[in-house]
Amino acid sequence: MKVSLNWLRDYVDLAQPVKELADRLTMSGNEVKGVEIVGQTWDNIVVGQIAAVEPHPNADRLTLVTVDLGMERSTVVCGAPNVRVGDKVPFAKVGAYLIDGHTGERVQLKAAKIRGIVSEGMACSEKELGISDSHEGLMILPAEAPVGVPLADYLGDAVLDMDITPNRPDCLSVIGIAREVAALTRKEARVPAVHYDEEGPPIEQKVSVEIVDADLCRRYCASLIEGVKIGDSPPWIQQRLLACGMRPINNVVDITNYVMLEYGQPLHAFDFGQIGGGKIIVRRASEGERITSLDGVDRTLTSDMLVIADSVIPVAIAGVMGGADSEVIGITRSILLESANFNPASIRRTSMNLKLRSEASLRFERGISPELTLRALRRATQLILELGGGTAARGVIDVYPGRRDPRRIQFPLWQVKRLLGIEMKMDQVSEILGSLGFECRPQGPSEVEVTVPYWRVDVSEAADLVEELARIVGYDYIPTTTMSGPLPGPQFDPQVTVREKLREFMVGCGFQEVISYSLVSLERLAVAGPVKEALRVANPLSREQEYLRTSLWPSLLAVLGSNQRHEEGGIRLFEIGKAYLRRGDDLPEEREVLGGVVSGPRSGVSWLGPQGWLDFFDIKGVVDALLDRLGIEADFRPVEKETLHPGRAAEVVVGDEVIGLMGEVHPRLVESLDLLPQTVAIFELEIPKLASRAGLGRGYRPLSRFPESDRDIAVVVDTEVPAKKVMDIIKGFPLVTRVTLFDVYTGAQIPPGKKSLAFRVVYQSTTHTLTDEEIQGLERDIVARLSQETGAVLRSR
Amino acid sequence: MLAELEQLKARAFSELDVIDNLKHLEEWRLRYLGRKGSLTLVLRGLSGLPLEERRVVGAAANEIKAALEAGLKQKQDSLKEQSLAVALQKSRIDVTLPGYPVNVGRFHPTTQTIREVCAVFASMGFQVIEGPEVEWDYYNFEALNIPRDHPARDMWATLWVEAPEGENPMLLRTHTSPMQIRLMEKTRPPVRAVIPGKTYRYEATDATHESMFYQIEGLAVDRGITMGDLKGTLFEFARRVFGEERRARFRCDYFPFVEPGVEMAIDCWVCRGKGCRLCGNTGWIEILGAGMVHPQVLRRVDYDPDVYSGFAFGVGVERIPMLRYGIEDIRLFYGNDLRFLKQF
Numbered sequence A: 001m002k003v004s005l006n007w008l009r010d011y012v013d014l015a016q017p018v019k020e021l022a023d024r025l026t027m028s029g030n031e032v033k034g035v036e037i038v039g040q041t042w043d044n045i046v047v048g049q050i051a052a053v054e055p056h057p058n059a060d061r062l063t064l065v066t067v068d069l070g071m072e073r074s075t076v077v078c079g080a081p082n083v084r085v086g087d088k089v090p091f092a093k094v095g096a097y098l099i100d101g102h103t104g105e106r107v108q109l110k111a112a113k114i115r116g117i118v119s120e121g122m123a124c125s126e127k128e129l130g131i132s133d134s135h136e137g138l139m140i141l142p143a144e145a146p147v148g149v150p151l152a153d154y155l156g157d158a159v160l161d162m163d164i165t166p167n168r169p170d171c172l173s174v175i176g177i178a179r180e181v182a183a184l185t186r187k188e189a190r191v192p193a194v195h196y197d198e199e200g201p202p203i204e205q206k207v208s209v210e211i212v213d214a215d216l217c218r219r220y221c222a223s224l225i226e227g228v229k230i231g232d233s234p235p236w237i238q239q240r241l242l243a244c245g246m247r248p249i250n251n252v253v254d255i256t257n258y259v260m261l262e263y264g265q266p267l268h269a270f271d272f273g274q275i276g277g278g279k280i281i282v283r284r285a286s287e288g289e290r291i292t293s294l295d296g297v298d299r300t301l302t303s304d305m306l307v308i309a310d311s312v313i314p315v316a317i318a319g320v321m322g323g324a325d326s327e328v329i330g331i332t333r334s335i336l337l338e339s340a341n342f343n344p345a346s347i348r349r350t351s352m353n354l355k356l357r358s359e360a361s362l363r364f365e366r367g368i369s370p371e372l373t374l375r376a377l378r379r380a381t382q383l384i385l386e387l388g389g390g391t392a393a394r395g396v397i398d399v400y401p402g403r404r405d406p407r408r409i410q411f412p413l414w415q416v417k418r419l420l421g422i423e424m425k426m427d428q429v430s431e432i433l434g435s436l437g438f439e440c441r442p443q444g445p446s447e448v449e450v451t452v453p454y455w456r457v458d459v460s461e462a463a464d465l466v467e468e469l470a471r472i473v474g475y476d477y478i479p480t481t482t483m484s485g486p487l488p489g490p491q492f493d494p495q496v497t498v499r500e501k502l503r504e505f506m507v508g509c510g511f512q513e514v515i516s517y518s519l520v521s522l523e524r525l526a527v528a529g530p531v532k533e534a535l536r537v538a539n540p541l542s543r544e545q546e547y548l549r550t551s552l553w554p555s556l557l558a559v560l561g562s563n564q565r566h567e568e569g570g571i572r573l574f575e576i577g578k579a580y581l582r583r584g585d586d587l588p589e590e591r592e593v594l595g596g597v598v599s600g601p602r603s604g605v606s607w608l609g610p611q612g613w614l615d616f617f618d619i620k621g622v623v624d625a626l627l628d629r630l631g632i633e634a635d636f637r638p639v640e641k642e643t644l645h646p647g648r649a650a651e652v653v654v655g656d657e658v659i660g661l662m663g664e665v666h667p668r669l670v671e672s673l674d675l676l677p678q679t680v681a682i683f684e685l686e687i688p689k690l691a692s693r694a695g696l697g698r699g700y701r702p703l704s705r706f707p708e709s710d711r712d713i714a715v716v717v718d719t720e721v722p723a724k725k726v727m728d729i730i731k732g733f734p735l736v737t738r739v740t741l742f743d744v745y746t747g748a749q750i751p752p753g754k755k756s757l758a759f760r761v762v763y764q765s766t767t768h769t770l771t772d773e774e775i776q777g778l779e780r781d782i783v784a785r786l787s788q789e790t791g792a793v794l795r796s797r
Numbered sequence B: 001m002l003a004e005l006e007q008l009k010a011r012a013f014s015e016l017d018v019i020d021n022l023k024h025l026e027e028w029r030l031r032y033l034g035r036k037g038s039l040t041l042v043l044r045g046l047s048g049l050p051l052e053e054r055r056v057v058g059a060a061a062n063e064i065k066a067a068l069e070a071g072l073k074q075k076q077d078s079l080k081e082q083s084l085a086v087a088l089q090k091s092r093i094d095v096t097l098p099g100y101p102v103n104v105g106r107f108h109p110t111t112q113t114i115r116e117v118c119a120v121f122a123s124m125g126f127q128v129i130e131g132p133e134v135e136w137d138y139y140n141f142e143a144l145n146i147p148r149d150h151p152a153r154d155m156w157a158t159l160w161v162e163a164p165e166g167e168n169p170m171l172l173r174t175h176t177s178p179m180q181i182r183l184m185e186k187t188r189p190p191v192r193a194v195i196p197g198k199t200y201r202y203e204a205t206d207a208t209h210e211s212m213f214y215q216i217e218g219l220a221v222d223r224g225i226t227m228g229d230l231k232g233t234l235f236e237f238a239r240r241v242f243g244e245e246r247r248a249r250f251r252c253d254y255f256p257f258v259e260p261g262v263e264m265a266i267d268c269w270v271c272r273g274k275g276c277r278l279c280g281n282t283g284w285i286e287i288l289g290a291g292m293v294h295p296q297v298l299r300r301v302d303y304d305p306d307v308y309s310g311f312a313f314g315v316g317v318e319r320i321p322m323l324r325y326g327i328e329d330i331r332l333f334y335g336n337d338l339r340f341l342k343q344f
């Protein structure tokens, strides 16, 4: 909403500088986003009156114009077609800055010789002043413009660009802002007095209005003016409309817009000659009914949309836009002026469904007061009579099925203390609320009955009144205090604890945390997660963000890809985020997962030499350590997945439950994702499953006073035998405290299909120093068990 | 005999003087002090001497032996010292050479900010809780006093989730505020919590708009909580996060689920209030929206608004590091360019 200060001054005295006014409005809830000063650049431009017009001796299309500037006269060469003696025009003296009508650039005016005649100054068009794009002729100022006065003093203005919140439709009007200013600056707001003669026949003889769907139309008022002459509206209306960002059309349409901006009540003018049967019916459209709206678009309506119809067809989409057939145009003689109030939700639905948001629908959907209709109607009727002539029919139509009593609120003053923490006295409360138009009737010493003014549709209970008080006194007035009440009981979410531990662990392992979009494309989704369980966004912003991901892998691989080209060393990424999994018609399961990916050289380029390439065992090391940290014993089961290298993939299993998946990304997928052709290892673990098992494996064991003995043992087994199985058997023996696999070997001396596994086994007793004999005995037992359970053969000591 | 001994001593010491390595020193030791060494032989030959002489010579020989042993020890020490010095000299390095590369992991700047802000509120007695990102229309709008077809819905352009047609559509939460309702539905006052989380908007992205971003919601409800408490809590937050000397201010603003509603700004630390690019020439930087919980919202969860009052606020997470570090494009956060992430 743009508000011209010149206009605002009609309704309230403005005593403070623009900046201060803008600040006060902003602080009290009506944000001023910017202030545009009109005429700021109009130095050396004054109001002039054309005193004489003579032909240019050397050019047919130019004239010599003598302009009276009050104390002096100036004769200049002029090319405009509309020079007329007696007209008042903006006159730029040498040195003024004007916008070049052709190039649009700002240039300084110099004395010039045009076809042999020296011209010092010029009469200006609107475009040259930067007021509008009009450059067809001179700008003609109103007759009352004072000759010789700087144009900025006469026409200068400041326009506030305001952000009006949806709860304040009353502030989508100049009068609404004037009321705010009045309350903030302790002034009175003045509302225009409306009076006009009704010299025509009674309106009921010509027009009838029927509201069929009263649930969607709270009030319908109309007036009729016959014999109107359609033409341009006067400059002052045009200027104000332009200042507020609206385009002038003709006097009647401009007046409806002008009064809408003034009162906040949208109005619509029909060419009464086009209203069949002189009958207005407010009804729902029939399904598929059509109308061509004022913007020339042919629209198909649905049965939940309200229309204004004559006896046959819709003539307007109620509260949204008029129809082209009954538009007021040059030959229109009779005007049926509508000022109505429609159901806000219905208007909003209609305008959204038609994708047609108008200044009118914007106001109606916010729920303006039905009390406005008649006031605005009479104001607009008066202006039409004044500026377009004609005769008003006697009386107005006023059908008002939605009438409500003014809202009254019982307001105990302790509500102020309760919500703001400060005391306010009855006087102060009454004064502030009174300045905003609320009527206050004290009910005893500490309670007041407040009657809400009709325009304040947003105020319905005590808390609303407290806000009014706070915003007018200013929030600085409220002291800063510290809460002293009891605290809620402690809360503990083991999943969050484990999750944050994991986050720290991953960072400690040298992984960079990333956070990626929860929405992915179908193609990306299909890379990893189950597509069937994925939820789709009904109105996606793009195909790239269409599905809620069911795994972090699509995102992690995308992030890897986008960084590979510019990262020098290896990349290690992790993310802790959610997988979203459909759960019938209920909200989806939002499963927290930890995902990680590594690829590239294990170490950056270094004079200390290369360290090989990141692969399966880098993430295996991390997962092993992470599980150990949480005290979780897990198994790793080879698994085949389309996305993973068939021989380098594993499920992470605890008990019977799969808690995660890891492996090297299938080379085919690496290629299709356009990743660098190198090993990519990736994993994902379900955090809830980790959290529910964390800590189970922990237990304190006293340190032994007796020495450890370590022995190496190497066995040969079939290639298929998992190393972990061998290791677990050894670990299972008493007195074995640690087992480390330090060599895996195939090749010379090992038969084909076999591999050698070498372990360092640490033995220790808590009761005595182990003897060689004891240890050898244990080793024999171990080998025997391994041989029995895995077919292992002892290779060497 | 004594003269011989003296000669031997003199020879031994003069030889010892010039020895410069352990091998020669060992040869020297064998020559004089070894089992067949000169001095050992002297001592062994004592038995053939008369008692009186034996005593005199013996004493002298023992004295010399002790002197030679002391000399040997001294020489040993000094040679060890020398060889260590040589070894140290040889193993000198260029200390400016880079070390073995270490992989340094970092938290995402959003994580860092959430942790920091939540810690501030936790220290003021706020619990930290979380909630679902896929929400019902009811929690995201309806219960927050934003009915269907209400113009305030324009404030939250929504991504809807495809689900069977129903009275309660599914959506991606547009703010963390639905957790106000969920939390109050399952607890009774006192309530004091902050709720960090992802939120989503149907919004074309540019330098200041993202379709996904994080918020931290705050809620405190009990008997006697006032806007003064809201000011106290949020001003403290502003000082802890943006600096001790920051000033903060409230201005009236509208959010359907609070009344009165406010927006908080802090004074611009670049221009100190004079106006600059950072603050859009206003001297103030808006950082969050807040207000007293709307009585309609309290009624919705069966809290009596005449008994309980409370405040709520919502902070945009990314905005904090953006302001702090002068990051001008919010899209950097979830674009995950490592060159960006590694700076935090």
Ligand SMILES: [Zn+2]
Pocket (backbone or CB within 6 Å): B268, B269, B270, B271, B272, B273, B274, B275, B276, B277, B278, B279, B280, B281, B282, B283, B284
């Ligand atoms: Zn600044």
